Amino acid sequence: MILLGPPGAGKGTQASRIAESLSVPKVASGDLFRDQQARDTKLGRLARSYMETGGLVPDDVTIRIVMEWIKAHEGEGGFLLDGFPRTRVQAEALDREIVESGGIDRALYVNVSTKELVRRLAGRIICRSCQTPYHEYSSPPIMVGKCDRCGGDLYQRDDDKAEAVQKRLEVYFKETDPLVQFYREAGILREIDGEGTVEDVGTALLEAIER
Numbered sequence: 001m002i003l004l005g006p007p008g009a010g011k012g013t014q015a016s017r018i019a020e021s022l023s024v025p026k027v028a029s030g031d032l033f034r035d036q037q038a039r040d041t042k043l044g045r046l047a048r049s050y051m052e053t054g055g056l057v058p059d060d061v062t063i064r065i066v067m068e069w070i071k072a073h074e075g076e077g078g079f080l081l082d083g084f085p086r087t088r089v090q091a092e093a094l095d096r097e098i099v100e101s102g103g104i105d106r107a108l109y110v111n112v113s114t115k116e117l118v119r120r121l122a123g124r125i126i127c128r129s130c131q132t133p134y135h136e137y138s139s140p141p142i143m144v145g146k147c148d149r150c151g152g153d154l155y156q157r158d159d160d161k162a163e164a165v166q167k168r169l170e171v172y173f174k175e176t177d178p179l180v181q182f183y184r185e186a187g188i189l190r191e192i193d194g195e196g197t198v199e200d201v202g203t204a205l206l207e208a209i210e211r
Contacts, residue, residue, distance in 0.1 A: 001080045001209065004180065005110030006172050008120040009194045010201065014110065015082040017202045018209070025073045026080035032065050033057070043068070063093045070098065078105075088178040106209055107183035110194035110201065114169055121169075122162040127152045 003018070005011045012028065019026035033051075036044030043065050047057045066084060073079055085091040095103055112120075123136035129152030134141050141148050158164060183189040190208035194201055 001078065001106045001108060002085070002104055002183075003080060003082050003108050003110070004176065004183075005083075005194060006112060006117055006169060006176075008117040009110040009112045010198065011082055011110060013198060014202055014205055015080055017198075018205060019080050021206060022078070022080075022209070024078045024080055025076055026082055027069055028082040029062065029066065029084040029086075032069055036065055059087070059090050059093060062090065063097065066094070067097050085179060087175060088182045091179055091182050104183075104186075104188060107186075107189045108205055108208060109180055109183075109189060109191045110205075111191050112194040114166075114173075116195055117169055118162055118165050121165040122156075122160060124160040125154045125156050127154055129153075 001018075001024075003011050003015050015026050015028070018024075033044070033047050037048050038044070043061065046061055047065065050057045050061075062084075066081070070079060085094055098104070119137065120135075123138070125134050125136060126132070127134075127147035127150065130147060130150045132147055132149045134147075134154060141154060145154050146152070147154060159168075180189065190211070192201060192204045192208055196204070
């Protein structure tokens with residue numbers, strides 16, 4: 001299975017809940033890159049060479065890293081990929097690699113409106129002193145502008161400001177719309193309303209898998 005959704009959709013939380021409920025391994029592509037680099041593998045060094053220059057890791061390298069993880073978990077009843085593939089090209093390459101094992105069974109898309117995503121993402125604030133994170137709406141500090149932990153001043157990073165968030169989301173949707181259409185055409189896409197509670201969204205995801 002593949003779990004798709006924009007930044008702020010809550011994919012990480014839901015991926016953990018799905019994997020635990022179905023007793024299958026799960027991984028996010030970012031975790032794979034970090035693991036390969038921490039172990040200083042050949043693939044990790046190759047990925048780092050692109051990342052250090054600000055470039056994107058080529059699709060063929062990313063696919064090799066993902067396939068290494070998939071093969072390491074063969075026989076565990078399936079798997080869940082969180083946030084990968086990110087493009088149609090990656091999806092087609094993944095399909096070619098796993099066609100002999102039946103391919104992807106479900107692509108789950110957590111659908112959240114842009115307005116709600118901006119509200120979630122642009123509400124992030126952080127302590128200048130101890131780096132404790134807060135959220136203006138979901139986890140605000142006791143005293144406005146002050147850290148509960150150390151009393152330091154809270155601020156918002158440029159990347160978390162509404163204008164920057166909006167641009168990030170525009171890039172995401174432009175990149176992933178063809179991917180969503182790819183899985184829709186394949187008949188395996190299931191769209192879930194991601195604006196409910198964590199529990200409601202989780203229940204909807206599990207129902208979409210079982211149908």
